[in-house]
Amino acid sequence: GAVVSQHPSWVICKSGTSVKIECRSLDFQATTMFWYRQFPKQSLMLMATSNEGSKATYEQGVEKDKFLINHASLTLSTLTVTSAHPEDSSFYICSAGLEDTQYFGPGTRLTVL
């Protein structure tokens, strides 16, 4: 139980394009989902908290106009990286909250050329 999927698992795009990443809780409903990014050999950094039916809450220093989050249903949240640049290349991981725990997706490797 408590399975979270992410799609795509990896994506390569050109600078200036937008990329959408989907996060789905497969066997439970999640009022709250979270988006993290992780650079090589570093820990997870929370980007934003996504609440179903309301606006996402962004962490300090994260541009909300660049990283658009939509939590349209209790099982789906999307992160759109707009006008991506090479410095946005990273490993993006989502999680879904269930009781006091977060269950993570497998991550999406984004490479911006």
Place this chain on the structure above:
Amino acid sequence: SQKIEQNSEALNIQEGKTATLTCNYTNYSPAYLQWYRQDPGRGPVFLLLIRENEKEKRKERLKVTFDTTLKQSLFHITASQPADSATYLCALDTAAGNKLTFGGGTRVLVKP
């Protein structure tokens, strides 16, 4: 400022031995603490949650202790196996709504 510290040096251990990892925190009063396992290129996998009123918790070969006076959690892998090789992350709840803050993680390498 708030800080969560894990030993950044990799822990090399012989198969069959017990691996012990530490997680220290300052300027937090967490209601619970969690441990996750992360393999390279993958998302973290939840292992154990221990609450502030619990001293110890076990799950199969894993044991976690939580000392709120010392502000420390210890994570033990007994009878370690090469398949236990991974990075282990501790995480604390730092705000309402299940928000977590992660430590830097400790890499464990179990040698056969």
